[in-house]
Amino acid sequence: MNEQTLSEVQWDDLSAFLSVARTGGLSAAARSTGSSAPTLGRRMRALERTLGRELFVRRSHGYDLTDAGRTMLAELEGIAGRIERITARPAGDVPPLVKLSAGTWTTLVLVRRLSDLVNDPQDVRIRFLAAEDILNIGRREAVIGIRNRQPVEKGLAGRKLARVHFAPFSAPGAPDGWIKVHADTPSARWVASNSGDSIAHEVSHPRLALDMALSGVGRVILPTFIGDAEAGLQRAGDPVPEISHDQWLVTHDDDRSLPEVRRTIDRVVRILGRGLK
Known part of the structure; x- marks a missing residue:
């Protein structure tokens, strides 16, 4: 031929x-x-x-x-x-892989609930892709994505999960200065616009801001499901309504009926669908 x-x-x-x-x-x-x-x-x-x-x-x-x-x-x-x-599949009974993309805070929650995602005995492997940028599901950069807006791309299916709220948090007795995050997120932009000269420290990644807040060096904007769950933090102000957003689970129409994807979607919905406490 x-x-x-x-x-x-x-x-x-x-x-x-x-x-x-x-x-x-x-x-x-x-x-x-x-x-x-x-x-x-x-x-x-x-x-x-x-x-x-x-x-x-x-x-x-x-x-x-x-x-x-x-x-x-x-x-x-x-x-x-x-x-x-x-x-050929690798030797042994290796569970199928599902690539799951979400922002820093939702990824942190899902990692902490890993046993609820993979089942016992394990029937799926999760590759966590923590990113503030939206990965391209159409090109299979991720199979499941958690986004802050409804998908509009052709061939993608979306399911609304819950409303996410943000508020300032700090350790008891911490100074009022803000911890500024250099990232393109609504909360980082809000701090940049509203902190004035009251910047205590700056970090390159949102997760570092949580660690610094826990160390008692300043205030940080966090999703309430993260800040309220940390025993070492307390609310340092009212929620910020202008950066609240709906959370959406997104996947490709061609992938969502795959057994391992369907199982993972159902488990993510159980964890995130009623809001994170």
Whole structure:
């Protein structure tokens, strides 16, 4: 087969050819592939037309290979073996991987609730992608994303979870100076706009701001589900309504019915869906 012909043939069709060639008939191949015998018959005829050669002699007892068919089978067996080795699951019962993207604070909560996400016995692996930027689910940078707005991209499905509120927090007796976070988030922008000259310290990542607040060196804006859960912090002012937002769970239409994705979605909803306390 030349390169142009190969570009016109899908691997699924070549895999179906292998099944028919190895079993010698449509019925046996149908059982191994999950396709119907008539469907396989049509695909084999279409494959022959695309390749411009007869691959089978169709007899009452089954499908016999022509010389061209035997040559193609021999060529494909080596390719198929390499593909099967490349795509084989690792040894042992390894749970499927789900990439989950969320901001710093939601990721922190989900990490702390990891046992509720992966079940016991474990039936899914989670790759946490903590990022303030929105990852591209359409390009599978993440499979599940937790966002602060409803998705508008074509092919994405969204589910509203809960309303997230923010307030200032500090350790008892801490000075009033703000801990400024250099990040493109609503809370960081609010502090930059409203702190004036009252900046105690600056950090490059939101998680560092929590650690500094716990050390008693200043005030920080946190989601109330984070600040209220920290025994070493207390509210240092009223909630800031202008940076409250809804939380959305987002995934791709093509992925959300996958068993491991469906299970993870259901568990995330149970953790986040009624608000974080």
